[in-house]
Amino acid sequence: MQAEYMPSEEVTLHEVEDGVVQITMQDRASKNGFSPALMGGLLQAFKRIAANPAWRAVVLTGYDSYFASGGTQRVLMTLQEGTASFDSVNVYSLALDCEIPVISAMQGHGIGGGFVMGLYADFVLLSRESIYTANFMKYGFTPGMGATYILVQKLGVSLAHEMMLSAETYRGDALEKRGVPYAVLPRAQVLPRAIELARTVAAKPRKSLVALKNHLAAPLRQALPEIIRQEVAMHEATFRDADVRQRIETLFGQ
Template sequence: MTAPVAESVVRLSWEGAVAVVTMDDPGGRNTFSSGLTSGLVDSVESAVADPRTRAVLVEGRPELFCAGGTQRELINFAQGNGSFDTDDFFRVFARCPLPVIASVQGHAIGGGLVLALYADFAVFSERSLYAANFMRYGFTPGMGATHLFPTRFGRELGTEMLFSARNYRGAELRERGAPVRVVRHTDVPAAARELARSVSGAPRASLELLKRELAAPLLADTGAAVAREAALHRTSFRLPEVLERIVAGYGDPVA
């Protein structure tokens, strides 16, 4: 059973008790277009509304999980029109009342990687690229990244990722001791599905109780981080060179 959502850039299907949400927008390169963000939220809500669902698995395209914000969105922010804290769709996985597993087989860049880090579990590819590239364009990180990166990757590595804004292959994250699961590229979908099945055997009510308990601190901590980050953005996004960098350098997200 498959339900089309948001102009078909996000698909929802089921594999037993696991709802599978697939972000597939080749034209928009899996960036945060309105179709992808609204489709993502709608798909997760539809998955939760179905009584058979016990876990939600989210995946992107085989070579690109998500590339984060669109150039137009970032230009708007640099021009003072909106900010990362005006719509926190990116916390949809943390707000989901059921466990969420991110199958991050393809590259996850900037906000796309932050999105994945809000899942309860994530499986990464050893060959794909992962980056917190905010500072590459001269503005400070957003979306709760200042809390998530040190928490999920370890303080030293997570802080380095935020400051350097460089690309890290999954294999390097594993070699540097990041406490995340990294497997061969072709093994990511199967590993993520095995993980999803392993957490979907309990009664739904118990799954919801445990998710609520574990997600509450994350939502509180990232909510506070997003507010602090928004204050930083009021300075960093106004720097003249930031708009110049966004306009000149917003090319291939995996270059």
């Protein structure tokens, strides 16, 4: 199938095979950080998926050694300055809101909000070689994007709290040893396995897939707005601190 290029070249959309569509994030300039181009491309991609009743499963992946890197330095600075809020453009829960099942083929690094975004999918595949981190507190501000809820739901209380409070990085093979409930594979096997899973899902009737996903996703969808409200309130209390600005300026990318 030919790739259907989005208005943003940083995000492409193409039908892999009957019923299976793949979104590829490839903003090399930002290492798949949440640049305007990447966010706009993701919003447009999921909008097109919603409009196509022939598709029954989605694979979301990145390029080379990057899945998604979360907020760019410029985005974090606008949040610190109070000129924007992470909930003003919702890309983080697109996989949760999608009617059909989504598989996060996290073949590369998942950093901060990028890692959180991947966890909203119905299936998650990790790479042994890649690093995954909820590193919000590295910069001195509290987690956003529903991280305080979705990490607990997907990883368990102990590991989720450790990741958020310590802001440490974890290789996929280390998370595998910690017992994460996801397949952790060599990087080269992540996308092929995701497509295999998508093929299995897409063999089912779309109407039934939508009904079951709506049922399974309902508790997360219902809880999320209040979690986001609480996280925004924490940001208002913590993000404006001068120490946070200094950390963003000096530690970003390290």
